[in-house]
Amino acid sequence: xxxxxxxxxxxxxxxxxxxxxxxxxxxxxxxxxxxxxxxxxxxxxxxxxxxxxxxxxxxxxxxxxxxxxxxxxxxxxxxxxxxxxxxxxxxxxxxxxxxxxxxxxxxxxxxxxxxxxxxxxxxxxxxxxxxxxxxxxxxxxxxxxxxxxx
Numbered sequence: 001x002x003x004x005x006x007x008x009x010x011x012x013x014x015x016x017x018x019x020x021x022x023x024x025x026x027x028x029x030x031x032x033x034x035x036x037x038x039x040x041x042x043x044x045x046x047x048x049x050x051x052x053x054x055x056x057x058x059x060x061x062x063x064x065x066x067x068x069x070x071x072x073x074x075x076x077x078x079x080x081x082x083x084x085x086x087x088x089x090x091x092x093x094x095x096x097x098x099x100x101x102x103x104x105x106x107x108x109x110x111x112x113x114x115x116x117x118x119x120x121x122x123x124x125x126x127x128x129x130x131x132x133x134x135x136x137x138x139x140x141x142x143x144x145x146x147x148x149x150x
Contacts, residue, residue, distance in 0.1 A: 025050070062083065
């Protein structure tokens, strides 16, 4: 199948397929005499694996590690689990940081009158150097177990 068909079958855009080949995440496709890429079912299966890993937020580097583990039939499941648990911890940190930012922004929005006057605590919070906003973000981050929200 050509790159368009592989893209449709895998859910990975043709642009990303070319990129994954370029960075050597996947082996380059076989080429016809006229230099068109051709993909086999196994290639599409690999692309689907990558798409699922990407959809779960794994980095390109982590996807490379996952692919190596997937291909290694003698792998230890403990290695896969360790990578997954590390990723879960990172996702938890990011979710906590987003929760802290949301809480702070909600607080600022709740204190803004939203009227025709120019006074706005949201803008004031953004403009202050070493602002209450920074301190509030740090306080909210600690509440969610995050040491740095930026």
